[in-house]
Every structure is written in C-alpha cells, then in structure tokens.
Amino acid sequence: MESCNCIEPQWPADELLMKYQYISDFFIALAYFSIPLELIYFVKKSAVFPYRWVLVQFGAFIVLCGATHLINLWTFSMHSRTVAIVMTTSKVLTAVVSCATALMLVHIIPDLLSVKTRELFLKNKAAELDREMGLIRTQEETGRHVRMLTHEIRSTLDRHTILKTTLVELGRTLALEECALWMPTRTGLELQLSYTLRQQNPVGYTVPIQLPVISQVFTSNHAVKISPNCPVARLRPLAGKYMPGEVVAVRVPLLHLSNFQINDWPELSTKRYALMVLMLPSDSARQWHVHELELVEVVADQVAVALSHAAILEESMRARDLLMDQNIALDVARREAETAIRARNDFLAVMNHEMRTPMHAIIALSSLLQETELTPEQRLMVETILKSSNLLATLINDVLDLSRLEDGSLQLQLGTFNLHAVFKEVLNLIKPIASVKKLLVALNLAPDLPEYAVGDEKRLMQTLLNVVGNAVKFTKEGNISITAFVAKSESLRDSRAPEFFPVPSDSHFYLRVQVKDSGSGISPQDIPKSFTKFAQNQSIATRNSNGSGLGLAICKRFVNLMEGHIWIESEGLGKGCTAIFIVKLGIPESLNESKLSFMPKMSGPQTNFTGLKVVVMDDNGVSRSVTKGLLVHLGCDVMTVGSSEECLRVVSQEHKVVFMDVGLPGMDGYDLAIHIHQKFTRRHERPLIVALTGNTDKVTKENCMRVGMDGVILKPVSLEKMRSVLLDLLEHRVLFEAI
Amino acid sequence: MDVGQMQRRLLDYTKSLFMEGVLDGQFLQLQQLQDESNPDFVVEVVSLFFEDSERLLNDLTRALDQPNVDFKTVDSHVHQWKGSSSSIGASRVKNGCIAFRNFCEEQNIEACLRCLQQVKQEYYLVKNKLETLFRMEQQIVAAGGSIPILELSF
Numbered sequence: 001m002e003s004c005n006c007i008e009p010q011w012p013a014d015e016l017l018m019k020y021q022y023i024s025d026f027f028i029a030l031a032y033f034s035i036p037l038e039l040i041y042f043v044k045k046s047a048v049f050p051y052r053w054v055l056v057q058f059g060a061f062i063v064l065c066g067a068t069h070l071i072n073l074w075t076f077s078m079h080s081r082t083v084a085i086v087m088t089t090s091k092v093l094t095a096v097v098s099c100a101t102a103l104m105l106v107h108i109i110p111d112l113l114s115v116k117t118r119e120l121f122l123k124n125k126a127a128e129l130d131r132e133m134g135l136i137r138t139q140e141e142t143g144r145h146v147r148m149l150t151h152e153i154r155s156t157l158d159r160h161t162i163l164k165t166t167l168v169e170l171g172r173t174l175a176l177e178e179c180a181l182w183m184p185t186r187t188g189l190e191l192q193l194s195y196t197l198r199q200q201n202p203v204g205y206t207v208p209i210q211l212p213v214i215s216q217v218f219t220s221n222h223a224v225k226i227s228p229n230c231p232v233a234r235l236r237p238l239a240g241k242y243m244p245g246e247v248v249a250v251r252v253p254l255l256h257l258s259n260f261q262i263n264d265w266p267e268l269s270t271k272r273y274a275l276m277v278l279m280l281p282s283d284s285a286r287q288w289h290v291h292e293l294e295l296v297e298v299v300a301d302q303v304a305v306a307l308s309h310a311a312i313l314e315e316s317m318r319a320r321d322l323l324m325d326q327n328i329a330l331d332v333a334r335r336e337a338e339t340a341i342r343a344r345n346d347f348l349a350v351m352n353h354e355m356r357t358p359m360h361a362i363i364a365l366s367s368l369l370q371e372t373e374l375t376p377e378q379r380l381m382v383e384t385i386l387k388s389s390n391l392l393a394t395l396i397n398d399v400l401d402l403s404r405l406e407d408g409s410l411q412l413q414l415g416t417f418n419l420h421a422v423f424k425e426v427l428n429l430i431k432p433i434a435s436v437k438k439l440l441v442a443l444n445l446a447p448d449l450p451e452y453a454v455g456d457e458k459r460l461m462q463t464l465l466n467v468v469g470n471a472v473k474f475t476k477e478g479n480i481s482i483t484a485f486v487a488k489s490e491s492l493r494d495s496r497a498p499e500f501f502p503v504p505s506d507s508h509f510y511l512r513v514q515v516k517d518s519g520s521g522i523s524p525q526d527i528p529k530s531f532t533k534f535a536q537n538q539s540i541a542t543r544n545s546n547g548s549g550l551g552l553a554i555c556k557r558f559v560n561l562m563e564g565h566i567w568i569e570s571e572g573l574g575k576g577c578t579a580i581f582i583v584k585l586g587i588p589e590s591l592n593e594s595k596l597s598f599m600p601k602m603s604g605p606q607t608n609f610t611g612l613k614v615v616v617m618d619d620n621g622v623s624r625s626v627t628k629g630l631l632v633h634l635g636c637d638v639m640t641v642g643s644s645e646e647c648l649r650v651v652s653q654e655h656k657v658v659f660m661d662v663g664l665p666g667m668d669g670y671d672l673a674i675h676i677h678q679k680f681t682r683r684h685e686r687p688l689i690v691a692l693t694g695n696t697d698k699v700t701k702e703n704c705m706r707v708g709m710d711g712v713i714l715k716p717v718s719l720e721k722m723r724s725v726l727l728d729l730l731e732h733r734v735l736f737e738a739i
Numbered sequence: 740m741d742v743g744q745m746q747r748r749l750l751d752y753t754k755s756l757f758m759e760g761v762l763d764g765q766f767l768q769l770q771q772l773q774d775e776s777n778p779d780f781v782v783e784v785v786s787l788f789f790e791d792s793e794r795l796l797n798d799l800t801r802a803l804d805q806p807n808v809d810f811k812t813v814d815s816h817v818h819q820w821k822g823s824s825s826s827i828g829a830s831r832v833k834n835g836c837i838a839f840r841n842f843c844e845e846q847n848i849e850a851c852l853r854c855l856q857q858v859k860q861e862y863y864l865v866k867n868k869l870e871t872l873f874r875m876e877q878q879i880v881a882a883g884g885s886i887p888i889l890e891l892s893f
Contacts, residue, residue: 364764368771621791622823625784626765629772661822694825716765716825719772 022076025069032066054108061101064094142291145173150302159310163195166303170278171197174292177245177282182232182275184209184254191232191275207231213249218273223250223293223300232277245280246288250296252276253304276300348400355396362389364718398462398554412561416588417457419511420445423484426464434472439480441472446485450509454586459558463566464513466551467579471517474577478518487512487582510564510582518576527568559583609726610635613654615687617647617672618661623715627659627692630722644672651676655687657729662691662700673707688729692717742884749875750887756872761865766828785869788827792862795820799855803848813851814843820858831861 036059043055071087149169153162167179178198182191185206191214193205207214213230226233228244251273278296280286366386374382427443434441471480487510559566564583570576614636618624624640631638639655641647651658658676662669673689680686690711691704704712713725740748756762773780795816802813821836835858842850876886 361764368767620819620822622784622788623826625787626769626826629780629784632777633772718768
C-alpha cells in the first residue's frame, strides 16, 4: 500500500451507523445555517432588539458550528489533508467563538431577564391605572348626578316640589327601591312620614324621635347604614322571603331664618332634623359604595339649603304682602286725612268770608255812625256796639288764626306799639271781673322797660289777656300781681327751659312777664298738660269755670312764634301759681310818638295828608272818580289817568304814591309797576306803588309782590281804611294787607 | 211840605233803598266824601256811572248780537260794569254782573242774554231811584234846607 497523507478514521466504517451520522450531521448543519438566517430575518423585522452585537456573535457561533458539522460530512470517508486542515480550522474557530459567546452570555442573560421583569411591572402599573380611571369616572358620574340633582332641587322654591324632586332624582340616580323622608312634627317629639318615592299617599306613620338608631343618625353628619328592620326602614310589610336591600339613613338639617345671625353661621346642632331613608333594591346583592354615600350626604345638605331658601322666600313674600296691605291702608288713610283737611279748609274759608261780611258791615256802619251827630246816650250805645263787634271780629279772627296756627301758616304782624299801653289796657279790661271777685290786681312795670317796642301788639295783648284772665279765673280770693321787666342774660337761662337760649342784641330785647296769683295752684304733674289743647285741669276749684282749654295752647303758639317761652310754676294745689313768659321784641328805631298808634281807633287823630301828590290809574271812570274823591277828601293832590301809558308819561319824582287798579283783564297794572321801577332807579325817588284790586286770592298778592309793588289794598276802600293805609304806607313804605 | 217833612221823606226813601239792597254801604262812603270843597261829588260820580253804563249796555247788546260771540270782549265789558257799579254801591247791578261773568266763562249765550236783560233791568231801576233821590235833594236845597245825614237804625 502506498502511504498517503490520508487520515484514517478512528473507527472503521460501519455502514449503517455511518449513514445515520452522515444524515444527522447534514441536518444539523442545515439547521445551524438556517437559525441565523431566521434570526436575522426576524430581528430585521423588529427594530427593537438591542443586542445586535450579541446576535452577530451568536450567528457566527452557529454558523461555525454548522460549518463544522458540514465539514464533518467529508470526514466520514477518506479525505484529504486539506479537508482535515479546514476541518481543524473551523473547529478551532468554532471553539473560540463559542467560548467568547459563552462568556458574553454570562453578561447578557441577566439583562435579558430584567427586561422581562420590567415588562411585568409595567403591565401591573397599567392595570392599576385602569382601575383608578374607572374610579375617577365613577366619581365624576357621581358629581354630575349631584349637580343635576342640586339643579333640580334648587330650580324650584316650593317646598313640596323640592322634597319630591329630591326623592325622585335620588331614586333614579341610585336605582333605589324606596326612598322616604321623615319630618319632625310640630311638637318635635315624633317623626312623621311625609314623603315617599313609590307610595303615593303615605299614611301618617310616626315614630318617636328618641329611638337610638335615629339619635345615631342625627349625631353624625354622614350617611349611616341602618338595619332594614328598624321602624324607619320598614315601610312596607315584608312579603315573602327575600333579602331586603341595604338601607342608609342621613339627617337633613332644617334651617330657619332665625338660625342665621349676621356674623354667626348656624351651628349644626340646631336641633331640628328630618330623616331621609334610602333603600337599595332587595335581592340585588348591591352594596352601598362610598361614592354613593357621599352623594347622599351632599344631596341632604343641598336639600336643607333649598328648603331654607324656600322658607325665606315664603317669609319675605308674606312680609311683602303685609307691607302692601299696610301701604294701601296708609294711602287710604292719607287720602281721607287730606279730604278732611280740604273740607275743613273749605269750611273755614266759607265761614271766614260769610262771617266777615256782615261783621264788616256792622263795624263800618257803626264807625260811620260815630262820626255823625249823636246824643251822649246814643254815642255810648254806638261805642258799646263797636267794642262788642270788634271783640267778635277778634274772635272770628282767632278761629282763623288757630287753624292757621295748626297749619303753621300764621305770621306775626309786626309793628311799633306802645308797650306800657298794652299792659294798661289789659289791666283795664280785667279790673271789672277782678273787682267783682274782690281780687286785688297790681301791675308793676320795671323802670327800664321801654315804652315802645316792635312786635305783634294784638297777639301780645291776646297772650297777656289770656294769662291774666286765667289767673283771675282760677283765683277765688287774694291778689294777682303782674310784673314786667327786661330779661337779662342770667335770668334768661331757666333750668325749666334748658333748650331755650335767648341772646339779646342791640335791636331786640326780651320781655319777661310774671303773673302770680294766690289761687288754687296746679299739682306738678299737671303742669305739662296745661299747654295741650282742650286739656282742662280737673281739680275741684275749676268746676265753675267754663270755656274750652284752647287759650293756653294758643298762647304757647304765639309765644313760640315770638321766639319765646312760656311756662307755669306752682308749688302745688292750693299754693297759687305763677305763669311766666318771655318774648322777643324789637327796639323801635325812631321813637316818634305822634305817629305811633296802630290800634284801630275809631276817633283817631285827623291826620293830614295835605298836598301829598298822588297818581290814580284806573281805566274805569267811575271807580277812578271814587278813588279820587276819597283821596281828595283826605287832602291829597290827585292826578288821575286812564291808562298805563298815560301814567308813565305823567308820573314824576314829585308824586309820592301811585294807586293803580289791577283788574283781571290784561296785565297792565303789573307791567306799569315794572316800568315805574325801571324809570326810577333810586329808591327814594320812586313813588310808592299800591294796587287796588277786588281779587282776594293769594295769586294776585304774589304777583303784586313779584313786580315790586309796595302794597295791595282790597276794594272797596272805606274812608277809614284809606286813611290808615296812607298812614301805614308813608310810615313804613310798605303795606301788605292780609288778604 | 216843609223842609223837615221833605228831609224825613228823603231819609225814608234812602233807607228803603238800603233795605231793598239796591244800594249798599259804598254809596254811603261816597256821600261821606262830599263836603264844602266838593259839594256835587256824588252827583258827578253817579252821572259818570250813568254814562258809562249806557255805553257798556250798547256795547254788550251789540257784542251778543254777533253770529260768533266774542266772549272775551263781552267779559271785559261786564268786568268794567261790575267795577263801576261796585264803586258807587249799586249792589244789585254788581251782583248781576258777577252772575253774567260766570255765564261768560261757560260761554252760554242763552244765559248771557238772559243776564243782560236782568242787569239792564236792575240798572234802570237804580237809575230811576237815584234820579228820584237827587230830585228830592234838589227840592230840599231849593227850599233852603240842608241835605240830612243818614241815621241808620236797623
């Protein structure tokens, strides 16, 4: 045999076994070659696999293994040295790579494993989040339900609707079998079944409020699970055997208006609660979930609020209705009062006019009569008539005054007068009565009392007469003393009149008059009443006095008008009484005595207006002549004109007075007044402008004042009136006869 | 008839005028204004009144005769007449004028015409009476007496 470089196989070739080996090796190589291909294919498909290098290594390892097995195929038979070398090379390479791979795998496999755990972890997390999402969704559902319920409940302000709606909506939202509301009775000792969901007309079940289960619910502000067997939950007779569903009860606070103080939120221990009982459907195996309980609690609160709103609204509507009724009643009363006042004013106006007309006739004619030739007896009679009618006229004026005093429209008629004369006159008037009652009347005028003063003489005399008259009336025996002096500052502040702070000045002084009597006196508690209208002192001594108690009330008003104060002091019953009043009077500027006499004297001084130049404007010839005649009789030098233009032409600085007729048609008189004002800008050059009118309304008077007239006289003018008017006018440069 | 009798007759007559309401106090005022410096005051004024009244009467009759009565004019005339009559004391004339003015305001022509007739009647009455009065006074003066001052004793 030739020696070839062939390598003898270790074992002799056994044909069958060799064949099997051969095939296996072939397949192994195939597999080994295909695995990396598959790997590469699939890895290429998925972009995620991070270990490429490992893959390469692994692929190499497998390829080489495959190569080895492949080459092994040639070694079954005789093979050349090259094959052996290749075989060896490949085996060596394979060994290297496999060792390298094995080493590498030691690092890589833990990594791969941890990837797996991470994956598991993420899966768990995802499941958890899903669960939570589910929960949140449920909660949101609940929230929506609550909002919807609240909206339903709060959309009405009617109590019953609120409660009914609550039950209905709750029942719907939570799919309840039964829902009931127990309200406390008026006594507060029991709960009465008021509303149910399914039963239309709940029979009046009541349960005592002291049940432990109820107390338990009331003390907690959460929804409390209660047993289905307790009285509040047993609404329907148990029929058949079924498992009643779970029952939950919650308290509903009933708030009242009085619970809300301004800075004080209502405490929840406000005692009155209603009970709401909710039952899940029986046999449903449903359980109360937390979110459902929360829903119930929230709704209960909302119901409480809605109810209190409804209650508040009811109250306010009731109050509003009450107010409306009261308003109507007040309106009616006001209108009635106005009608009454108007009626009274009309009555007074008519009476005034009706009473004055005949009075005027009587006075005028009597005064004229006085001027004629009379025998002494006749003269006496006429004087008495005159005095009486003057008194009557004064009375009539008083009635008018009182009503005007009430209205506040009375104004004092100020003028200069002789103060001493006033006292003397009062004394004279009171002396006859006093002497009949054998009372001594003494008048004491202080030496510094001015002789003349400016004020309302008539009303001062009235006041004085009233006070002195009262003194005489209420004194059965003894004396009356009248003292008058000028009040100084210290004596002005009287402790009895703390709100009265008079301040004398240069042009004014305060006259203080004290009338002391020794009569029946007044008890201290009656003193304040004496100045109220019609309140008469009911003591025994006054039984024989008559007349209404108006006098002092009028006096007080007059004194107040004169910015003064009047009061009574008395030590008590039987100890006499002193009436004191202080009034403010003005100090006259010029004490020209001859001109100062404004008491309506019938046989007054024959004042002479000789040469006084006047203008008479009247478009009616007859009245023009009459007025002219009047003024001529009084001695004036009269120029007559028939129209305003003529008047304007004629009037000059020499004329002292312009008498103009202001009749209704046209506004000539007023225009003329304005023109005269324009013509004579300086006051002392301008003649006095006096209007003669037959209109007695205020509008005319106001119009005259507006255009700057100095006086208004009411037609018809008697001689006396004209005389006194001219006197007044020239004295004061202004005269506005009270119309 | 002697002066005394004439004077008494005058007084009675005057008194009757007052009682009937034909004249009122204003007339007495006029009489008062008559004195030595003004001896014919009353007669003058009354004559003025008569003239005025005649004129006004004509104007009124004409104004109310118009097809379209101008109530403003009528009113102003009546106002004038009221003024004059009240100045001399012819109270019935004055009252008639007052009523007349009310109807003028209402613009009631029928009533105005009626009023006019009435006032006219009153006016003629007072004119008549006053003329009689003056005649009596003249008789007394002619007989040498003085016109007596009215003594009122109602």
